Amino acid sequence: MLGEYRIVGRRASEIAASVERAVGAGDLEPGQLLPPMRELATELGVNPNTVASAYRTLRDRGVIETAGRKGSRVRPRPASTARGSIRVDAPPGVRDLGEGNPDPALLPPLGEALAAAARRNAEEPGLYGQAPVDAEFARLARAAMDADGVPAGPVAVTSGSLDAIERVLSAHLKPGDAVAVEDPGWGSTLDLVPALGLKPVPVALDDDGPVPDEVARAIAAGARALIVTDRAQNPTGAAVSKARARELRAVLATFPHTLLIEDDHGHAIVDLPLHPLAGVTDSWAFVRSTAKAYGPDLRVAVLTGDTVTIDRVMGRQRLGPGWVSRLLQRAVVDLWTSGAVDPLAVAHAYGERRDALLRALAERGIEAHGRSGMNVWVPVSDETGAVARLLHAGWAVAPGARFRMSAPPGVRLTVSSLTTDDIEPVADAVAAAAGPAPARSYG
Helix, strand or coil: CCCCCCCCCCCHHHHHHHHHHHHHHCCCCCCCECCCHHHHHHHHCCCHHHHHHHHHHHHHCCCEEECHHHCEEECCCCCCCCHHHCCCCCCCCCEECCCCCCCHHHCCCCHHHHHHHHHHHHHCCCCCCCCCCCHHHHHHHHHHHHHCCCCCCCEEEECCHHHHHHHHHHHHCCCCCEEEEEECCCHHHHHHHHHCCCEEEEEEEECCEECHHHHHHHHHCCEEEEEEECCCCCCCCCCCCHHHHHHHHHHHHCCCCCEEEEECCCCCCCCCCCCCCCCCCCEEEEEEECHHHHCHHHCCEEEEECHHHHHHHHHHHHCCCCCCCHHHHHHHHHHHHHCCCCHHHHHHHHHHHHHHHHHHHHHCCCCCECCCCCEEEEECCCHHHHHHHHHHCCEECEEHHHCCCCCCCEEEEECCCCCHHHHHHHHHHHHHHHCCCCCCCCC
């Protein structure tokens, strides 16, 4: 059952650690069946309740899954084997289109903003006991969300979008609860959900966002939360259209107890309007990161939501890091008020590269998707082969396995570093590598 690997330990924590180490090292493979609890207890000379506790810990951490009489087995993609490890390193001479980073040339210099924050700190030092959210930061963030139709709610600050999503999920759900996630979707979210002991339920999407019938199916089947990317969806570039938002709001209105989390990480790098879904469920959260437009290392995201959700998030935050650096918040205020980023110009720059690549691929008969943002998703019949052929042609791309649960194979190309001269060579390489397009779209 376990091959050469032998689970060890006398206490529940030791047994759980033994299994988790084996999963992380690849000694226990995804889908591998674990011994029945009583059998392992006899082998280790411990009480069956000790093994039951160890398995429960592993299940809560997203390492294993239990299916009643069918036993416990390693998850197909356990939390201890992050999707970030499914990557292709670009060797010398190979261009990297797989990392997903913004174009550094489109990011603003941070020197003056950080200096302005430091000058203000000299006048008003940041100390214990002060409000966790800078007042001007909250005012500007709330005004921007008001202008985009995001429902009223208090403002919190987190260390990026993923930090916000984790805190909101933890504030409402317990291990074992199901969460509806986009498929294909952001690999970090697909890692995070099982790591919290939650069960990801895939929801198909098209260029206009999650498919309403898929959302209804997932929630009706027991999903207690839904995570939606409003614009610049990673990896497909989908953006929730006005019509799709209306359909999704109608679905959510029939399930008012669903926790809705919206991720608008594409704010300030896309020129498509926002069509928020919030406001029809009792519990909701909306997060907007500064990473793509102002720099990933700022680690600052705006979070709003219903009063109970934000109160729970901030209460738990106070018991951990306390707050996100007010120096960074004030630096972001300076970036906002100084006009350091021209969102329309940035959106246009990414849009030109993305649309040029899409046109070139279409001319070669290759299906591809990229309605907004900096990524293009290309369905392929043989994902491993396509990645290898592109690497041989001088282009490293992101394997679709980083982003998929049950969706068909594909590869993601980030257009941030592409120039006009790159478009035709990249399109030629993709066309040669992709093979016949699969019959169905990425949804």
